[in-house]
Amino acid sequence: MATITYLPQNITHEALVGDSILDVALANGLDLQHNCGGVCACSTCHVIVKQGMDSLTEMEDDEADQLDEAEGLTLQSRLGCQSRITKEVDIIVEIPQLNPAIAHLFHEGATAD
Numbered sequence: 001m002a003t004i005t006y007l008p009q010n011i012t013h014e015a016l017v018g019d020s021i022l023d024v025a026l027a028n029g030l031d032l033q034h035n036c037g038g039v040c041a042c043s044t045c046h047v048i049v050k051q052g053m054d055s056l057t058e059m060e061d062d063e064a065d066q067l068d069e070a071e072g073l074t075l076q077s078r079l080g081c082q083s084r085i086t087k088e089v090d091i092i093v094e095i096p097q098l099n100p101a102i103a104h105l106f107h108e109g110a111t112a113d
Ligand code: FES
Pocket: 033, 034, 035, 036, 037, 038, 039, 040, 041, 042, 043, 044, 045, 066, 079, 080, 081, 082
């Protein structure tokens, strides 16, 4: 059994090999945005992997292209919907806190006013 700890909430959930970071978050009621529904067509599921990067699936070109749009991009950034667990290890990810001035733009159902 793998685990994923989500920061800054510091909440840990069990996960299975093959689960995505987004799958586990949503199954446990965590507020990880996913405006495109998990099909690699936005960057709202951006997470920063603090531990366990080598236990996630490799990044594909589509994911890298979408990540370029993410606020607060780092070398440890991944899209939660595209990052699937490959090993039974303890993974730690941070959900970046959006700038409050633009956070409303990233929530599901947001409209361009
Ligand atoms: S939910 Fe849109 S890219 Fe992950």
